[in-house]
Amino acid sequence: MKQDFKVLGTRPIRPDGLDKVTGKAMFGADKSVTGMLHARVLRSPHAHAEIVSIDTSKAEALAGVKAVITGDDFEDVDNRWTRYTMQNCMAQGRALYDGHAVAAVAAVSKKVAAEALALIEVTYKPLPHVTDVDEAMAPDAPVLHEGVKGRNLGDDVSGNTVGYYSFGHGDPETGFAEADEVIERTFKTAAVHQGYIEPQACLADLGADGRGELWCCTQGHYEVRRICAEILHMDASQLRVTASEIGGGFGGKTTVFIEPVALKLSQKAGRPVKLVMSREEVFRATGPTMSASMDVKIGMAKDGRITGAHARLRYQGGAFPYQMVMLGAMSAFAAYDLEHVQAEGWDVMTNRPKMISYRAPGAPMAVYAVESVVDELCQKLGLDPLDVRIMNAAREGSKSSYGPTFKAIGLVEALEAAKAHPHYSAPLAPNTGRGVSCGFWFNFGGQVSVSMAINADGTVNLIEGNPDIGGSRASISMMAAEALGIEFDRVRTIVGDTASVGFSDVTDGSRVTFAVGIATINAAKAAIKEMCKRAAMIWEIDEESVEWIDGAAHAVGHNAGTLPPMTLAEIAATSGKTGGPIAGHHEGAPDKAGVSFGVHLVDVEVDPETGFTAIKRYTAFQDVGKAIHPAYVEGQIQGGAVQGIGWALNEEYIYGEDGRLQNPGFLDYRIPVASDLPMIEPVIIEVPNPGHPYGVRGCGETAIVPPLAAVSNGVARAIGARLYALPMSPPKILKAL
């Protein structure tokens, strides 16, 4: 399926680039309107407490305060998942975690809003709390919500256990019996935050006529509309949501935390309300990803063949029911073609902020545990870790550990590229170890709408419904240009608001370049069909005798060569006289997203006297199907790798005995800084996805999956001892030495 492309594979400058390097780009907190009020949210200082009473009278009496709300201001909703989201935005009856919103005010200034918060009197009755997953799962744990325990779960687990999943085939015990070596280990990983630099921000205006305008930084403004309309009991059509430029999301902006609050305040005050979270609020009250406790058991034959594999994953997802361990259980062994495999998972609630997706949600920790045990087996049996992975690798036709049979995939290609790369054979300095890990992500398709207009001057406008989080307006314009046969700079793509283009799912699951790309190609096809029709009309020949080649209509068949080709610009110029404006649109739900595999190599140096770990060299190989804009693909791989490095080494939510978060800031929630890192070398592998016309696979998420084990395996080989918990902060490493 090798194709020749004119636009795809080039590296044009992104259309939003100029605004972003000159400070003009409008992010969530950058918009203001006349008459606007400023809102602030009061948050629980308790990990778990009954809200006995809230007295807002003093706050309401303060000059300049225009509205105060509490959980009582929100009516119940039918959809239980929406109710959880609503109660996460504003507690009703109980505060379920440190940082849980209990009241909010809107006032004429930030200062007055802050003063009003201090006047709200909340009486709490503290309740027993639990923040650790294993403790929360124990039968005697304090239970967050009654009646939501997962089906088919026994008395051996508490009511916090909201879901159980199992995937696999064969019989792991049979596999272990065939093994020469079996290793079983227990792992723990900390909760980590997406760490986007832009805190959540919105500007809401809900008038007495029931019409609403909402501006916010989100990965999915249609999802914001759905949730807010349900919570506010509005018709979706009456709430127009506009996505601002978004300052990072990584999954963390796929739901709402403040928007319903701002809308409710606006409704009550009758004025627009701006609500911007502080960084501390972001850490305490928006979703980090899950923490995990995991057991992995793998059997291996002397030659490296994996004979059996079993994983038990217990994920902690915060204060409300959720469904995410499933993706971990599906991902755990996806890189391997196994006869006997099973992965089980339990979703567990605790008194922590409600989890939300973080780049390949659920996969990094499961794969970390599996890849650590595989590495330990390689060490024990004296086998090369890449050879073992190549031997056992999933490939086209493999029955995946989670069910489906893989179509064309690029894992073996990535592994072989890693083996052949100079990095793998470079000599190692003292106290340095080289770690290897595979990684996997499903990628999604989902619902999508695209509207394309061919302008009379031969340019093209395209409206899509997916916020651009990493350069997708560039890649979508490139695919439109490729499909139409015109130059990149003739196309302008914008992200439309919810009233200007049809429904689109959230920007998640690495789906945008794939799904919006397909919709764009189909919209272009529709426009091309119309342009061929216009050319046929002008030429007075049959429509069937016109073909679109390289941006122009060509007469074919018996008319071939008799008529000069008519370009898009020429057809567009006369469109007013040939039947009116030319456009194309497409609405659909493409589902052949094509899974993606990556392989990472890392050299880590450990200071034997302090346990400090330095990343000395990093190379990341990833099958992306087809790199539309290779520089942005590289950026995804590099960015994902570094987030994974942070997860491996220093990032963690730290809770005290009191159940309060101890490090809600960038000072002590330690994301990697520029001086922590070497260059990250990305190696793009292109095994086309048969489910996309250009071979595109999602590429945004896979790269966060391998670093956890790659770094851990590197540390294990550097110090001759293995850690079974993340982050591998210096005190833990020094203790292991």
Added chain:
Amino acid sequence: MRYVVAKDCPEAVALLNANNGARLLAGGTDLLVQLKQGAAKPNILIDIKKIDGFGNIAAEEGGFRIGATVSGAEIGAHIALKAAWPGVVEAVELIGSTQVQGRATMVGNLCNGSPAADSVPAMLAAGAVARVEGPGGARDVPVADLLKGPGRTALGSAELVSSVLLPKRGARAGDAYLRFIPRTEMDIAVASAGVNLELDAGGVVVAARVALGAVAPTAILVPEAAAALVGSRLEASALDACATACEAASNPIDDKRGTAEFRTRIAGVMATRAAKTAYTRAGGSL
């Protein structure tokens, strides 16, 4: 809260004297964070940056007097100061990011009273002396005597530190400061050490001062660790004894930044490494 710019030192002292709950504003890199978080609620902020002389680095009796509002960036750019006291300067330069360096002051770092303040162990090792101004006039106080506990100094409520004097260096002297942090930048010290050595012509240590940060309620001098180095050429046995003395003197807490056990061990490692750098800077060869 009021904001007032003090014209001169007596006015700043008078404002401190007249207002309970006043805070001085120099670099502001800690104070403004405390204001934002509600941890500090002063009724008056006294900006001392316009006070004549507070922004100067001046040579004095062979040493250097560093004014209260001199920023880290200015200290790092002072070539003669850096040549004389490279350890103190490198400690100051480790406070925060480049952006923070543009504002943060060494004297502010001292007056905050943080046990993990980077410049304080280096100042202790250097034998720095603070000039304290108050209603009764000026007095000179060794930095070591100013430290009282986390967030606490020996300053009276109407007193301020107008400058710190780093004394004259002998020939064959060198200092160094090292801290341990989990990342390479942007963290608070988990454990740190400042070492100041003077050698004789044969490379034997004749005088030493060793100070530790983040392992006790204040930065501390460890005379036993210094004594372990005196008379040595930093042979392994001397360094081991120094590290052991540092560990013995450490009394840290467990917290989100490190365990007590880890901090204790790292204090010794930092001290011996800083000692080696100081020794080399003093002209010794290892």
Added chain:
Amino acid sequence: MSKIHVNATVNGDAVEFLCEPDEVLLDVLRDRLNLTGAKEGCGTGDCGACSVTLNGRLVASCLVLGAEVEGSAIETVEGIGTADALHPLQRHLLDHAALQCGICTPGIIVAAKALLAENPDPSEEEVRFWLAGNLCRCTGYDKIIRAVLSAAAEMRGDSA
């Protein structure tokens, strides 16, 4: 409590504003002067997104009071380059695809410009340590560092 009257220059233009005694320069720029290029990522000096220069010195504008800038010269990202004539740093950041979401980009540009004013020929390590206070969560820093190095080379007139 009354507001404080302040005169200063921002990007060369004289400005005059009233601010609260505890109001930080970042809020003054954003809320009073409508210059939203500097961003608040943390408000505690830990992320660098609010970087500006104050009398030529790189600072975090969230850690400066508005009242303190009386008589000072402030430069923000809005004062660097124009759409027609971008600063080399802006051009190289675009050419290297060194931004994904772009929220940290204004701070990176202001900080990197301050670096190159002080050190026109920085090493990779010097760029990395200078920019350690500018958090970027998207890029892994690789392309940012390359862009700054290549902008520096162009500004020095190196043919490479």
